[in-house]
Amino acid sequence: MACGKFDRKALYINRLEVLGRSLHREQQLSVFHRGFVGLDHEDESEVKKYVKGTARRSATRSGAGQSAAQRTWRRASGETHQFRTAAIEAAFGNEFRVLAQHYPALGFEEETGLWVVVESYPLGSHGPQINFVIALKLDRTIHPKAWAFRSLGRHKKLMPLKHTNFPDASICAFPPDDGSWSWQDGMTALVDHYTIWAVKSLHKEQFGWWPGRQHGVCALYRRNEFVPNEACGCGSGKPYSVCHQTKDFLVSESFARQEFRRLFRCEYESRRPPVTVEQAAAGNWAIMPSMALLI
Ligand SMILES: [Zn+2]
Structure with missing residues (x-):
């Protein structure tokens, strides 16, 4: 169909507008399989319009943050990946396997923690593909850090800087101490929060304004x-x-x-991701940054 591509784009831009209105009214959103963001009243049959393949919805809810309720589909087959390092397996193994049931995910072990690269499709299979690259330290007093890239074929483009931290341009999806997420809520809930953040960012890019509550202290x-x-x-x-x-x-x-x-403790203009994170994205995650040097 000659107009197929245009129709798909119109479909997801329309979807983005609907989500924006919902966020503006501070209504709850739900995150489904592979990061698809649904409205609170939407059920499986409505979501199927946007999401490829079949999956059953799980009854689990976790991490009742202010913006992301979790109502996620699970893939029928679970991931069975085991990490080689005992400390990484003990700290992140189960969490990672749960995450991999919800999102396509890669894990990269290192001495001080785990890098996770996740694909998320907040507007459905034909909408933008977002890659989150997330640093999780074994030391849980250190909050996770993540960067978001829009995947355009093999090219990865950093998402706009709005609501990213200074000076390293990592995602600021919620203030670390407001109770939206803690380690007990798990990796999937964390990625759900990043996914909602990505919807807001895409909305700002498309329509010029950030929907929903936001923080800005100065x-x-x-x-x-x-x-x-x-x-x-x-x-x-x-x-x-x-x-x-x-x-x-x-x-x-x-x-x-x-x-x-x-x-x-920096200039407003100084915000940018670490060079090694940008290089990792450019190389499609073939070489990951050294976490010890970053965080
Ligand atoms: Zn004010």
């Missing part, structure tokens, strides 16, 4: 990254235009920069 950040109809970053629940926007633009550039430096 004037320089907010005035550079927020548009008027987005939620203000202060937690008021009001649009930025009627909350902090006017005040933020009254702050002088030098004061705003000073405040930013005090909070983030």
